Amino acid sequence: xxxxxxxxxxxxxxxxxxxxxxxxxxxxxxxxxxxxxxxxxxxxxxxxxxxxxxxxxxxxxxxxxxxxxxxxxxxxxxxxxxxxxxxxxxxxxxxxxxxxxxxxxxxxxxxxxxxxxxxxxxxxxxxxxxxxxxxxxxxxxxxxxxxxxxxxxxxxxxxxxxxxxxxxxxxxxxxxxxxxxxxxxxxxxxxxxxxxxxxxxxxxxxxxxxxxxxxxxxxxxxxxxxxxxxxxxxxxxxxxxxxxxxxxxxxxxxxxxxxxxxxxxxxxxxxxxxxxxxxxxxxxxxxxxxxxxxxxxxxxxxxxxxxxxxxxxxxxxxxxxxxxxxxxxxxxxxxxxxxxxxxxxxxxxxxxxxxxxxxxxxxxxxxxxxxxxxxxxxxxxxxxxxxxxxxxxxxxxxxxxxxxxxxxxxxxxxxxxxxxxxxxxxxxxxxxxxxxxxxxxxxxxxxxxxxxxxxxxxxxxxxx
Amino acid sequence: xxxxxxxxxxxxxxxxxxxxxxxxxxxxxxxxxxxxxxxxxxxxxxxxxxxxxxxxxxxxxxxxxxxxxxxxxxxxxxxxx
Numbered sequence: 001x002x003x004x005x006x007x008x009x010x011x012x013x014x015x016x017x018x019x020x021x022x023x024x025x026x027x028x029x030x031x032x033x034x035x036x037x038x039x040x041x042x043x044x045x046x047x048x049x050x051x052x053x054x055x056x057x058x059x060x061x062x063x064x065x066x067x068x069x070x071x072x073x074x075x076x077x078x079x080x081x082x083x084x085x086x087x088x089x090x091x092x093x094x095x096x097x098x099x100x101x102x103x104x105x106x107x108x109x110x111x112x113x114x115x116x117x118x119x120x121x122x123x124x125x126x127x128x129x130x131x132x133x134x135x136x137x138x139x140x141x142x143x144x145x146x147x148x149x150x151x152x153x154x155x156x157x158x159x160x161x162x163x164x165x166x167x168x169x170x171x172x173x174x175x176x177x178x179x180x181x182x183x184x185x186x187x188x189x190x191x192x193x194x195x196x197x198x199x200x201x202x203x204x205x206x207x208x209x210x211x212x213x214x215x216x217x218x219x220x221x222x223x224x225x226x227x228x229x230x231x232x233x234x235x236x237x238x239x240x241x242x243x244x245x246x247x248x249x250x251x252x253x254x255x256x257x258x259x260x261x262x263x264x265x266x267x268x269x270x271x272x273x274x275x276x277x278x279x280x281x282x283x284x285x286x287x288x289x290x291x292x293x294x295x296x297x298x299x300x301x302x303x304x305x306x307x308x309x310x311x312x313x314x315x316x317x318x319x320x321x322x323x324x325x326x327x328x329x330x331x332x333x334x335x336x337x338x339x340x341x342x343x344x345x346x347x348x349x350x351x352x353x354x355x356x357x358x359x360x361x362x363x364x365x366x367x368x369x370x371x372x373x374x375x376x377x378x379x380x381x382x383x384x385x386x387x388x389x390x391x392x393x394x395x396x397x398x399x400x401x402x403x404x405x406x407x408x409x410x411x412x413x414x415x416x417x418x419x420x421x422x423x424x425x426x427x428x429x430x431x432x433x434x435x436x437x438x439x440x441x442x443x444x445x446x447x448x449x450x451x452x453x454x455x456x457x458x459x460x461x462x463x464x
Numbered sequence: 465x466x467x468x469x470x471x472x473x474x475x476x477x478x479x480x481x482x483x484x485x486x487x488x489x490x491x492x493x494x495x496x497x498x499x500x501x502x503x504x505x506x507x508x509x510x511x512x513x514x515x516x517x518x519x520x521x522x523x524x525x526x527x528x529x530x531x532x533x534x535x536x537x538x539x540x541x542x543x544x545x
Contacts (some may be wrong), residue, residue: 021528028487028491028499029499029501032490032494032499032500035498036490036493036494040493043493115497115506116495116497117506125506126507126508126509127507127508127511128508138514211521235538263498265498294540399533399534399537402536403529403530403533406525406526406530409522409525410523412520413518413519413522417515424510425511449529453529453531456535456536456539459539
């Protein structure tokens with residue numbers, strides 16, 4: 001029997017990608033077809049040993065999660081660190097926090113690649129509805145607070161250029177919606193990567209400010225000092241803020257779900273690790289550059305405790321020039337924008353996974369409308385809150401990073417339980433060394449939180 | 465982990481659907497668990513008592529610390545006034 005001319009099943013599919021595939025006729029979803037197209041490029045380049053192209057195809061989730069975590073409040077934390085302590089103890093300390101972040105995030109790569117499931121989905125499937133919904137609720141509430149601070153950063157960054165708050169916030173919302181409506185994970189990832197690279201804009205600011213010599217910078221890494229003022233309550237707060245600027249719960253959920261949405265498999269774990277390491281390195285460079293960039297404020301005894309957002313940019317004009325200040329403000333805007341894109345997506349992923357509904361940027365709008373609704377609503381609600389007159393924005397900015405540190409230990413415990421589960425991980429479960437590092441990170445976070453708690457309840461224990 | 469294409473697997477239906485070449489194309493590049501509709505569910509893994517106690521202790525820790533953060537913010541505002 002002669003096949004009908006419109007029967008797509010008979011199109012040559014091995015060497016050419018069919019122009020149009022009717023998912024309903026083929027018994028696979030549109031999401032599957034889009035993911036298969038992406039994976040086809042990976043397979044071809046792996047077979048042809050095109051290592052550079054293969055790396056380009058496989059990077060994304062790791063870089064985005066690390067640079068996304070260099071968000072508005074994080075860059076303000078680093079700026080405050082430089083203004084309060086200058087070049088010294090906190091440079092190697094920040095490097096240590098990114099090493100901690102790598103240890104944790106690498107586990108999410110293995111989890112996503114081995115199980116093909118997002119983080120919330122795994123918690124829900126393995127530990128039940130209660131813990132699944134609890135984790136999702138934790139994440140959504142924490143993300144909402146964080147998203148508010150991202151729009152604060154967007155507003156502050158563009159406010160430096162005289163852009164009214166409403167225009168700044170609405171413009172960012174339009175970008176959020178526009179990128180998501182491509183309905184294609186690959187496109188969303190590449191666009192956001194393009195934005196995220198601008199996190200390194202703080203490097204030229206540091207060069208323009210050049211507060212200390214390169215030798216002094218290198219000395220601080222070796223000596224873990226100086227630490228002006230020693231161990232004080234203010235020091236503990238900055239430590240907490242800097243840790244919270246690097247490790248937060250949304251990162252676990254985002255990277256694992258993005259690994260799944262991107263279609264990574266166990267064959268890609270090595271590249272996933274490289275991706276995560278590249279992201280950690282780039283984010284650490286941007287963070288350290290920010291500390292160096294605001295060191296002139298420390299050296300010239302500028303009171304930085306009340307500086308917020310674009311105030312830092314204005315305060316840097318005498319030391320980094322108008323160009324340096326402009327770049328700083330742009331960096332603040334970029335930090336808020338990229339984080340708003342990644343954090344809202346992590347909420348949508350978790351919602352879709354726990355409610356067993358759509359959870360992919362490859363899903364068409366008509367099928368995945370709950371997923372897209374949550375994604376856009378998360379950003380929209382945060383944007384609206386920022387525009388409310390007299391909203392306690394400073395309060396929210398202050399608590400967000402600290403709460404991130406406090407919420408991390410329960411999240412890491414679930415992560416460790418899952419990544420040690422040989423029934424789902426097979427040969428990709430944690431080694432003893434990985435468990436040692438993972439447990440060490442958890443203990444360190446709990447101890448930091450307890451120390452913060454003690455010094456808050458008994459403030460006279462340490463000098464102010 | 466199962467990497468066999470579902471096109472080759474026996475299905476529960478009496479008459480397995482044959483795969484079209486285009487379906488095979490998608491299955492060639494995606495593992496079965498990567499297909500949006502065909503994931504096998506993992507079973508529940510009961511949490512041991514010690515793990516449950518740890519998780520609840522960490523929950524209590526988080527709630528307590530939220531109050532302490534509120535106290536810290538209050539102290540910061542009062543100290544600034």
